[in-house]
Amino acid sequence: VVSSAAPRQSGPACRRWDDDEVWIDRLRRDARAAGSDQADELGAITTEVLSRARAAGALSFAVTGSVAVNRRTWISDLDFYVVGPRPRLPFYDEEIDLYAVTPAEFRRRLEDGDDYLHWTLRFGLILHDRGPLRSALITVTRENLWPDPRPKAVQARRAAAMAIAILRTGDFDAAVEQSRIALSLAARWWLLAAGIFPRARSDLPDQLRAGEFAWLGEALRATIFERPDATELARALERLQSTLDVATLAAS
Amino acid sequence: LAPDPSRKMDQWRLTTPSWLVNISNEPSHTSPMGDVTQAITWLHLAAEAAVEAVAEAQSIDTKKMHQRKAKVAHDLYQEGVFTVDLRPTLLLLNEARKGTNYGGLDVDLEGRSTDELYEEIETAVTEAEGAA
Numbered sequence: 001v002v003s004s005a006a007p008r009q010s011g012p013a014c015r016r017w018d019d020d021e022v023w024i025d026r027l028r029r030d031a032r033a034a035g036s037d038q039a040d041e042l043g044a045i046t047t048e049v050l051s052r053a054r055a056a057g058a059l060s061f062a063v064t065g066s067v068a069v070n071r072r073t074w075i076s077d078l079d080f081y082v083v084g085p086r087p088r089l090p091f092y093d094e095e096i097d098l099y100a101v102t103p104a105e106f107r108r109r110l111e112d113g114d115d116y117l118h119w120t121l122r123f124g125l126i127l128h129d130r131g132p133l134r135s136a137l138i139t140v141t142r143e144n145l146w147p148d149p150r151p152k153a154v155q156a157r158r159a160a161a162m163a164i165a166i167l168r169t170g171d172f173d174a175a176v177e178q179s180r181i182a183l184s185l186a187a188r189w190w191l192l193a194a195g196i197f198p199r200a201r202s203d204l205p206d207q208l209r210a211g212e213f214a215w216l217g218e219a220l221r222a223t224i225f226e227r228p229d230a231t232e233l234a235r236a237l238e239r240l241q242s243t244l245d246v247a248t249l250a251a252s
Numbered sequence: 253l254a255p256d257p258s259r260k261m262d263q264w265r266l267t268t269p270s271w272l273v274n275i276s277n278e279p280s281h282t283s284p285m286g287d288v289t290q291a292i293t294w295l296h297l298a299a300e301a302a303v304e305a306v307a308e309a310q311s312i313d314t315k316k317m318h319q320r321k322a323k324v325a326h327d328l329y330q331e332g333v334f335t336v337d338l339r340p341t342l343l344l345l346n347e348a349r350k351g352t353n354y355g356g357l358d359v360d361l362e363g364r365s366t367d368e369l370y371e372e373i374e375t376a377v378t379e380a381e382g383a384a
């Protein structure tokens with residue numbers, strides 16, 4: 001399954017990112033979307049986090065996750081991608097997920113086919129960039145790079161084992177959250193391997209609907225939008241584990 | 253399961269692997285003692301369980317949200333229920349948990365060791381059991 005990751009689809013909109021007009025247009029659209037797609041309170045947090053990141057010396061800053069694609073749900077965090085030092089942030093009522101990498105780590109992750117980096121280039125709202133994101137976009141488009149799905153399978157397998165362990169403790173809420181992690185990682189693995197770029201977490205069930213992994217999509221949907229049945233959740237996790245055992249064995 | 257507020261701590265005591273106490277804080281996803289990702293996740297669950305147990309007993313609604321639990325932990329510290337402010341620990345563990353689970357990042361505990369975190373959380377669990 002994993003070795004079938006060859007199919008590739010076009011890079012981020014196949015744009016000529018070395019063209020200044022194209023680039024400026026992207027930045028304008030992203031800034032507009034960041035303003036219009038967020039509630040005032042979230043927009044204010046984004047503005048403050050951006051300001052702190054720039055003051056700390058960030059080279060790049062992007063809004064990622066569900067906010068970036070206007071698919072926020074009740075379980076969504078506010079996600080940010082920073083190239084540069086991690087800024088110190090005050091305590092917010094909203095859960096902030098700030099992913100900071102050094103420029104060297106950013107380059108390494110680009111070479112390794114890190115899917116979150118690719119996601120950020122494709123769907124992130126770029127609000128500040130002194131080179132790294134634009135340069136990566138040019139590289140990804142020119143070389144038609146595609147994320148490596150294999151790390152997702154390994155992460156999903158580990159997360160599924162953890163979810164089963166938590167489920168056995170009877171802490172159902174925590175088990176559902178851990179299951180959501182495992183199922184969304186597995187969904188991303190499968191979609192990337194099939195040549196489909198995964199969108200936001202809440203879009204994954206629909207993206208999986210047509211294929212043989214529709215059951216995975218339905219199990220994930222239940223952890224996002226409903227309260228899943230414990231027995232069904234346990235079954236889905238066991239099925240996921242078996243699938244991932246085969247996939248990771250094949251990959252190794 | 254009975255709605256006993258100390259249930260989560262009991263479960264944690266029964267299920268938390270003993271190797272957590274000695275796990276090394278190496279920047280790696282595996283260690284001879286087990287998996288760092290698991291260790292971080294169990295520690296986070298235990299810390300949240302301590303806060304939730306007291307919150308349930310005092311009819312404080314945490315809305316099952318991590319950020320809200322961290323805020324409640326801080327309030328309970330200020331009220332003297334906990335002798336340590338769990339808020340920074342909860343925020344640290346939650347971030348580390350997500351980073352290592354989702355992003356495959358090395359665990360960054362900002363200079364704190366898992367032993368130190370374990371001791372702090374165990375204290376909080378004992379205090380929560382007394383308070384709840």
